Amino acid sequence: MTTQQSWDSDIARAAALFADPSRARILKALSDMRALPASLLAAEAGVSAPTASAHLAKLVEAGMVDVEKNGRHRYYRLSGPEICAAIESLALIAPPLPVTSLREGSRANALRRARTCYDHLAGRLGVALMSALIDRSLLTGHDGVHRPEQAVRDRLSAYGRDIDYQLTEAGHRELASFGVDMDQLPSRRPAIRYCVDWSEQRHHLSGALGAALAQRLFELDWLRHGPSPRVVHLTDEGTTGLRQVFGVRTGDSAEKR
Template identity: 70%
Template sequence: MPNTSRPTGPNPAAGAGPVERQGEPLKHQTDIARAAALIADPSRARILKCLADGRALPASALAGEAGIGAATASAHLAKLAEGELVTVEQRGRHRLYRLTGPDVSAALECLALIAPPLAITSLKQSNRTNALHRARSCYDHLAGELGVALMRGLLERGVLTGHDGVHRPDEAVRDRPSSYGHDVRYELTHTGRATLAELGVDAERLPPRRPAIRYCVDWSEHQHHLAGGLGAALTARLFALDWVRWGPSPRIVHLTNAGAHGLERTLGIALTGWVLPD
């Protein structure tokens, strides 16, 4: 006798949604269009770029950097928070905004690789562009010439091993500029742990819930700079030592004279020709 009972649950042929197979989780596609629409607005893009150094900033500072009014900035920030690109935290009477994580910053770096350059119409813009190439933050670690030099010093001093830090496009499999690297595996050496300890970085107590050692392919230098928990911890220590300082604009980092001498002494990094602030 044929079974005339109807099956229960959603019918995929009727477009009722995904069906969970026995013991398998549901799979979903990502909504790239929604994220792209949030970034596509010029004012929101400027706000996200301001936050790409990982710091939390008030709406007033973001409005000033984006060149918009306070009410407009608040509306944009509400959309970015709803889209989970930024988070907001209350500190006393102030609401501070930051990116939800390093993946947002990495996505912005990737878009910068294919985006047409903004026209430089002033000496101020030219100086800022040069400063970003010289030394900048890539979320919570160092990038640009300084970040690449730091990585090179770590390799030459035997702190890290696994590669020479040079990005070779003709040999790359998954590595592309302005993104996390995947083709190479760097490892921290026993000597490296001692060297980092001298700098005040405890390699056994790195930021949790993230890989200890990662690298990015620097978009301006086309070489590797250090990311991951170790990159974040080392960068935080350099700020604490006043070897690097934040510049006048978001993401710009300045190397101090103390930092130049300290990096040459500990890692053998000779940063000749750098114009250093007092």
């Protein structure tokens, strides 16, 4: 979906696609940028397969969702990170959904504890990892705390623009030793960016480095996707490994630092 930088954008038409609760649940399920089958999206939205297909057809027609064919199956994914950014921004201003079951409450807590934001880590875990890189002087430029009264361009649930983080020489060495080679990162996107985390109101690491670091954690099986899209969980090996390698403390109190 091409982003229009114009006040003439048809905001009402785009907003109408988010207005249906089932479509909103489908979009949230897709916001970790994985390609998911219609059957899983129907289950996530709590609707029948034909109803999910009708919603997906509207989203594809609007350019918010792309469809990929794999044999007889079709998989759906968001068309770009700007859709994910819109979802995160709407989550910031939207009233909370009433929690009507233990399952819903557990999922909400899990999202705040550790989730993906496009292709990098967010929530308490993402913030804790960013803080650890700063504390160990692997990343410099700021302390990672979002201060609204000092922000010029930064806002919650969006890419940060006020701070220029830099990777130190020690950071290059340690990340390379960990299996993330800065020289091999894709050049099509900035290497180091940050987002202002909507649930923690601190910075988490994004950009090509944030994506590569998250991918490495999945490769090591330190991190696994949860049963719900976007939710991720640390394995026991991941808890130990992150503490030993980066000094990340993964208890709730530490991740809220």
